[in-house]
Amino acid sequence: MGSKPARGMMVRIIFYSLLIAAMVSQSSGIRVVQEKEQVTKTAVFAMGSFWRAEAVYGCITGVVRTRVGYSGGSKLNPDYHSIGDHAECIEVEYDPKLISYERLLNVFWANHDPTQIFGQGPDVGPQYRSVIFTQGEEEVKLATASWDSEQLKLGKNEVVTEIQPLQAFYSAEAEHQKFELRQNSSLFQILGEITNDELIASTIATKLNGYAAGMCTPSVKKLLDTKVRPFLFNRSRLEEMFSS
Ligand code: MHO
16 A cells, blocks of 8 residues: 555655656757857958958858958057058858858958958058958967968969957948948849948848849859849839839
């Protein structure tokens, strides 16, 4: 015959097991939610005109948003017309699950001339110098390795790219953010009413900025063509609306 204390114990065991099960399922539920959240990282480069650099990175799959600014110098609060000793920079926010820092470095090397001292093409001056701004030891290691292989590839031509730890990054003025997109009024209008902060934070604007500059690879361009076309070529829809 089960004694009362034994039955009480059973009830307590069942109660606590259910409680623990509920807590575990709840905590694993929280974990699932966290797994779905996008964890992004940032990387900063200087590679000539930041208008162009922003367009180059905007097209890359895995890049979530971009922002242009000034870094690498000592002047406090620089701006475009008073940049001091800073370089024009691009801050790339990316999803490390979709793209690696090494791949971002490849994009960096492939999209400017790292042997040009203090300039890029027609843009002359130290604000256009080539720099990899690192954050942490891992980035230093990867940047140095990629620098070495670039030098090996270029042979006699000396790579002048600097690798330095990122200090302050000063965001550039609004008119320089998503500059290429701003030049293309029909594409820009797709976004409707948008504040400068929203524009900087917008992944769509980031992609459209590269697209507007014609910087995307053929496959990315094709994908964006299909997304953008319904918003641009809507004359037949308009005619339909006017005729009713
Ligand atoms: N050559 C460029 C430089 C732009 S930049 C963001 C231009 O003036 O069109 O420094």
